[in-house]
Amino acid sequence: MPPATHRVVLALLAAAALSLTACGASGGGSGDDAATTLGEKEGSVSILARPGYVEDGSNQPAVDWVSPFEKDTGCTVTSTIYDTSDQAFNLMKSGEYDVIAASGDASVRLIDAGILAPTNTDLIPNYAGIYDYLKMQPWNSLDGVAYGVPHGYGANLLMYNADVVSPAPTSWDVVFDKGDAYSGKVTAYDSPIYIADAALYLMTHRAVLGIQNPYALDTDQLAAAVTLLTEQRGNIGEYWSDYRKAIQSFESGDAVVGTTWQVIANGLADGFATEVTVPSEGVTGWSDTWMIASGAKNPNCAYAWLNYIASPEANGQATGFFGQAPSSQAACEFRSAGSCGAYHAGDADYASTIWFWVTPVADCLDGRSDVRCTDYADWTAAWQQITR
Known part of the structure; x- marks a missing residue:
């Protein structure tokens, strides 16, 4: 598991949270600016999330965990979809959203x-049932203070068309050093955070670089990752951020090998000879967190949503639909048979092998103090250089 890091910038709870009393709170991972009481629900809540996280039956009638929440709380849900963490960060700056489901490459920046x-987790009863290894991590806490409620997690896996890619790959070299064999049909995730996947590969194959954490890269280490990704660029047929488009690329044959999420593999039509594997170098991944805006216009409904979506039934439905591990063992009762095992739910040792997304910062996340590490702005500039 990537080591925890200390950041010195504290986010403040806005005084505009009218019906919440902000003062010192004890226990539950609460900070001095976390709410201590809840007031009357405002009647609505605005949510920003990835596709498939806030389903109300309008896409598939049988897929609906929003309507029960609205009926039980009187809080009407409006939701907006984002595809990348950069989009999410920019949308949250607008102040129009009460709640976001954020990955680690956005949450730290936010x-x-x-x-x-x-977040005062004492006000969220369902927080108690969440796996301990998801709580108080670098991407959802600061200085011992909780920021949000873990939702679900997953790995960035390697998927390949078994009819085309042979022999079956066991290494990420199939998309890096050996990617020429599938030139034009390699696919990769479209985000600066994908630089970490290259860094993870270099940890094994260019040990002389001394990379210890794929999110903690000094200038020379970042340059090496950029070189690798620039070389890969010639073999990329498509970068993806919308998992639905990634499904289409594999179904059409435009992509035959590359980075995937389990939901992409699950979404392929029957008859496609695709396989998913964890390469020998390991994987990056995401652990998403439901978080409340400091200027939330509807903080009471926001807290109600965080508690509801952490309930076993709602969390089981939502994470099962998207294709990821749930946040609690109790949620497995509301998942299809075997799915929790398939995603290693509850397996802290397995989760510790995933390098979950964390925003790169100048204070090196690997503990080095004698060098400045590159931050997310550096990674963004590098990604623009790679993909231009």
């Missing part, structure tokens, strides 16, 4: 920018 409020 906390440091003061856009998110500390």
